[in-house]
Every structure is written in C-alpha cells, then in structure tokens.
Amino acid sequence: MDFVIRPATEADLPAVCDIYNHYVEHSTCTFQVEPDTETERLAWFRDRSPVHPVTVAEAGGEVIAWAALSPWKSRCAYARSAEASVYVRPDAHRRGLGRALLADLIARGRAVGLHTILGATCTEHAASLALQDAMGFERVGVTREVGFKFGRWLDVAYTQLMLEKPGE
Ligand SMILES: CC(C)(COP(=O)(O)OP(=O)(O)OC[C@H]1O[C@@H](n2cnc3c(N)ncnc32)[C@H](O)[C@@H]1OP(=O)(O)O)[C@@H](O)C(=O)NCCC(=O)NCCS
Incomplete structure (x- = not known):
C-alpha cells in the first residue's frame, strides 16, 4: 500500500x-468511553510539546491512520519517558501502517532524546501486543482489572522499549 x-x-x-472515536465506541483498546469532540481534540493537539509529536499516514489524499507520543506521567522526572499510541482505520488493517507509524514514532523519540517508550495495552488486543513484540518492546507487567468498559473488567499489559542503554 502506498x-x-x-x-x-x-x-x-x-x-x-473519526478514527479514534470508532475505537472509543466499539473497542477496549482505549479506555475512553465518550467520543472526543473536535474541540477537545484540537485542545489536545495544541497542548503538545515538541517531544510529543502526532503523525498521520495519508493515502490517496485521505488520513487513514495516526500515531502519537504522549507524556507517560506529568511529574518532571518522567520527562524522557513517553507513551506510544497508534490507531489505524479498521478498513486499512494489516497493510503495514501500524508497523510503519510505530517505527517512525520510535525514530522521532530517539531524535528528541527520549530514554524510553512505553505501551499500555488492554490484554484483549493481541494485534497491538503482537505489533509491539515485533518492534522490540518488552512486556514488563500486567495490572489486573484496572479498567471497566462494556460491562467487563479489563487488564492492562505494560510494555517498554529502551531507546538508550539502561543507566545512560
Ligand atoms: C494494532 C494496530 C495499530 C496494528 O496496525 P496494522 O496496520 O493493522 O498492523 P501492521 O499491518 O503494520 O502489522 C504489523 C505487525 O503487527 C502484528 N499484527 C498486526 N495485526 C495483527 C493481528 N490482527 N493479529 C496478530 N498480529 C497482528 C503482526 O506482527 C504484524 O506483522 P506481519 O504483518 O508481518 O505479521 C491496529 O490493529 C489498530 O489500529 N488497532 C486498534 C487500535 C489499537 O489497538 N492501537 C494500539 C493501542 S494504542
């Protein structure tokens, strides 16, 4: 796919x-339960710093996937850790977009001096975990029943990719 x-x-x-709200309404891959408004999304976008990029994949003039690095936590000591998010439009899955967007985010994270990138993934999402495995993220832990959506309790798997050597 081009x-x-x-x-x-x-x-x-x-x-x-639109891409995100599909998953808010139909999936446990995000724990958000109310769709984003464009005003909220604009505020999110304008609030970002240079170390927290948002990227899109465009094909035939249409945005069909997006990705972002976001602060892992707000305390200053976490400044060089970021969380990765990748959302591919459902009709464009399994064409290499997720892999390309995550690889690009990792390169951008290195370029801005991040130390580590983390993933927080509901354990129901084998595709997301497989993508992270394929990109070299290590599984570092699971928290049990920390989310509740669609009438069920959800576990979250934490994954981590070191961009620099430990201690560097
Ligand atoms: C997870 C997601 C981003 C993957 O994107 P994608 O464009 O479909 O993935 P790719 O085609 O780039 O696949 C890359 C690798 O991921 C893994 N993978 C992707 N989808 C998979 C699936 N359904 N089952 C198993 N492995 C899968 C495979 O290792 C794949 O490599 P391969 O094609 O060589 O086997 C996509 O399914 C998605 O948007 N899901 C909903 C949102 C989400 O869960 N985001 C992640 C949390 S932020």
Whole structure:
C-alpha cells in the first residue's frame, strides 16, 4: 500500500477524531468511553510539546491512520519517558501502517532524546501486543482489572522499549 507518514496538522484532526472515536465506541483498546469532540481534540493537539509529536499516514489524499507520543506521567522526572499510541482505520488493517507509524514514532523519540517508550495495552488486543513484540518492546507487567468498559473488567499489559542503554 502506498502511503506517506508526516506530522499531523490541525486540518487532519477531524480524520484523527473519526478514527479514534470508532475505537472509543466499539473497542477496549482505549479506555475512553465518550467520543472526543473536535474541540477537545484540537485542545489536545495544541497542548503538545515538541517531544510529543502526532503523525498521520495519508493515502490517496485521505488520513487513514495516526500515531502519537504522549507524556507517560506529568511529574518532571518522567520527562524522557513517553507513551506510544497508534490507531489505524479498521478498513486499512494489516497493510503495514501500524508497523510503519510505530517505527517512525520510535525514530522521532530517539531524535528528541527520549530514554524510553512505553505501551499500555488492554490484554484483549493481541494485534497491538503482537505489533509491539515485533518492534522490540518488552512486556514488563500486567495490572489486573484496572479498567471497566462494556460491562467487563479489563487488564492492562505494560510494555517498554529502551531507546538508550539502561543507566545512560
Ligand atoms: C494494532 C494496530 C495499530 C496494528 O496496525 P496494522 O496496520 O493493522 O498492523 P501492521 O499491518 O503494520 O502489522 C504489523 C505487525 O503487527 C502484528 N499484527 C498486526 N495485526 C495483527 C493481528 N490482527 N493479529 C496478530 N498480529 C497482528 C503482526 O506482527 C504484524 O506483522 P506481519 O504483518 O508481518 O505479521 C491496529 O490493529 C489498530 O489500529 N488497532 C486498534 C487500535 C489499537 O489497538 N492501537 C494500539 C493501542 S494504542
């Protein structure tokens, strides 16, 4: 599949929002339960620092997937840790977009001096965990029944990719 990955712009946010809201409404891959409004998504986008990029994959003039590095936690000591998110439109799965977007995020994370990238993934999502395994993320732990969505308790698997040597 031919696509380009580039930094997102405000003009991309309606598509970013549509892709995300599909998963809010139909999936446990995000623990958000109410769809995002475009106003909320714009505020999220404008609040980002240079070490927390948002990217999109575009094909045929359409945004069909997006990815982001977000603060892992707000305390200053976590500044060089970030959480990765990747969302591919359901009709575009298994065409290499997720892998390409995550590889690009990792390269961007290295370029801005991040020390580690983490994933927090509901354990129901084998595709997401398989993608992270394929990109070299290590599974570092599971928290039990920390989310409740669609009438069931959900576990979260934490994964981690070191971008620098431990202690560096
Ligand atoms: C997880 C997700 C991003 C994968 O994106 P994708 O574009 O379909 O994945 P790719 O085609 O790049 O696949 C890359 C690798 O991931 C793994 N993978 C992807 N989908 C998989 C599936 N359904 N089952 C098993 N492995 C899968 C495979 O290792 C695959 O490599 P391969 O094709 O050589 O076997 C996509 O399924 C998605 O958007 N899911 C909903 C949102 C989500 O869960 N995001 C992650 C949390 S932030």
